[in-house]
Amino acid sequence: MVLFTNPADASLTQRAIEQSGARRLHKPEFKFGKCSNDVRDAFFDCVRSAPFRIRAIAIRKDAVSSSVPKHSNESFYRYFVHQMLSRNASALRNARVIIDGSGDRLFKRNLNAELRQRIGGDAIRDIRFKDSRSDVLLQLADMCAGAIARSLRTDRADAARWRNGLAPHIDDVWEPWSIGEGAPPQPSPT
Secondary structure, eight states, X not given: OEEOSSHHHHHHHHHHHHTSHHHHHOOSOOOGGGSOHHHHHHHHHHHTTSSOEEEEEOOOGGGOOTTSOOSSHHHHHHHHHHHXXXXXXXXXXXXXXXXXXXXXXXXXXXXXXXXXXXXXXXXXXXXXXXXXXXXXXXXXXXXXXXXXXXXXOSSOTTTTHHHHHHGGGEXXXXXXXXXXXXXXXXXXXX
16 A cells, blocks of 8 residues: 555655656556566656655465455455555545556445445545556555565565665555464564
């Protein structure tokens, strides 16, 4: 999850990405897994001083306990979006939440209602779904998630390369290896 203190910070970050060398190197959507190392370097260089914060959940699907709904991609996705927003509700005040617009209309409506009901309070003002292909801030979230996921791999020599560059922006990376079994683990230090 990428957080901005105010709309002006979001606009500043959006402009930095759109006008960056990374955009000149890579025209379609920024997705960590589909970008070359040169594009990743240019992308993270252009957002290095941008005003945003990162909070993430790192999920090892093979280690997720049986209490997590896995009968469909939508229930799995809904569960972890709820976990992310619940865990970070204290960082959200009257927030506009933008979620990558995957899923059909019924799924989106149900997720919206469920999040509003479960999170409650003044944490969320508005929930919107957008297509990441046309929203560079959703692409920023994907790139940050990819950098964090890569940092947890033990089979890559460059595992922490991009996460280290994002370190000043990272508030929390929660690694719940066994969600649903006892108390959740404490956040990992960054």
